[in-house]
Amino acid sequence: MDAAAPTAVSFDEASLSQLAATADRATRRNLIVSLRRMADSLEDTTGTIHRFAHLDLERAMIQIGYDLNIFKILVDADGVKTAEELAKDTGADTELIKRIMRYYNTINVAREAGPYKYVATNTTKNLISDVCKAAMGHFWDLVSKEYQALPEFLKKNGYRNPTDETDTALMMGWDTKKPPFQIMLDVPNAMEDFHQYMALRRDVTLSWLSVYPVRDVTAGLTDPDRPLYVNVGGGIGHQCAEFRAQYPNIPGRVINQDLPDTVERGIQAEGVEHMAHDFFQPQPVKGAKIYFMRGVPHDHPPHKVRVLFQQIAAAMAPDSVLLVDETVLPATGVSHIAACVDLTMMGIAAMERTEAEWRALAESAGLELVRLYTYNALDNETVMEMRLAGAKSSL
Secondary structure, three states: OOOOOOOOOOOOHHHHHHHHHHOOHHHHHHHHHHHHHHHHHHOOHHHHHHHHHOHHHHHHHHHHHHHHOHHHHHHHHOOOEEHHHHHHHHOOOHHHHHHHHHHHHHOOOEEEEEOOEEEEOHHHHHHOOHHHHHHHHHHHHHHHHHHHHHHHHHHHOOOOOOOOOOOOHHHHHHOOOOOHHHHHHHOOOHHHHHHHHHHHOOOOOOOHHHOOOHHHHHOOOOOOOOEEEEEEOOOOOHHHHHHHHHOOOOOOEEEEEEOHHHHOOOOOOOOEEEEEOOOOOOOOOOOOOEEEEEOOHHHOOHHHHHHHHHHHHHHOOOOOEEEEEEEEEOOOOOOHHHHHHHHHHHOOOOOOEEHHHHHHHHHHOOEEEEEEEEEEHHHOEEEEEEEEOOOOOOO
16 A cells, blocks of 8 residues: 655644734744744654754855855845746856755745746845855854864863863864964955954844943043043944944043954044054053943953953053943853854853853952843843942942
8 A cells, every 4th residue: 555645734824924024023033933843843853864964065055055146136036037047147057056946945045936936035135134144154164164173172172161262173173273363364255254244243223322321421521531432352343433423422532442453454433543452461541431342251261251351450440331242141041043152152162151150250350240231132132331349330
């Protein structure tokens, strides 16, 4: 007897699409988690094998799509494109295009509209965004070798939590002892992709400036020569430019600090100075009202963060504040995105941290974590206000 044909199962996709279109970000994120858990609970062994075994293939095929410009072609078409048309537009062989697009249909990167006819999906549109292109370049060109090396690296070090920045999975993957930013200088486009991704990866409508009481903290300042805002490890200066644009009339200097190769690329914004500085060395700007770091300490293991905090603490005046803009992980229920970032940071001996871990680090450097201002609860993005131990906040 022949095996029974598989039963077709359908659900109300239109209602689900309507819910997704009208729901807020948190609801959509929770819906995705629930649907994926449900889908995973239904799969058999074969499904699990192929879901995980082909993850590297999935990323490789996305890179091929970028190389052939397939995603932009589909989105710009605003309708159906045939395999023959895509082959003509990309310069690729028609049979190859058919095989690529057959696969894209299975991962919703494109959708079949008929035999060898294709249309863009929501994922296609996401992939052509500037932040997505920069991120995919960063992970494919640089980080992918870290992921490949991670199992061997952890086995070699006895499965201890990595804390040595001179011996990391990234270094093993690249067969070098150079630190991450030196590796990026050797990889074409890596530094550009990284800085663009860092600048664009967070929603511009979500910022620490939306929750932190800058005017209250800086009330009474009158000296135009006193450093007002020093962005330590500020990249090419986006944060400084945003700060000065939002608060053009608060007196004081706005200074962006980073390594020489980075500040050479610094954006030119009115009222913003660029200064080359290694933040593990003594802080040259003394007595600033606000020292600020965004996504810097999570790049380093605890003992290096302690040094970083100590260098800033030594430069602070009694009324100075150190603002640390980072992810603050919950004790339980960490999101998939945050967990992925944490393990990616592990590849350079760094980590994401909970409030308790941030508080302990601050105290180890003579600082006190005074208050947390969360501006993106969905992704646990928070600016932490730290002051010299014993210093009192005026707020």
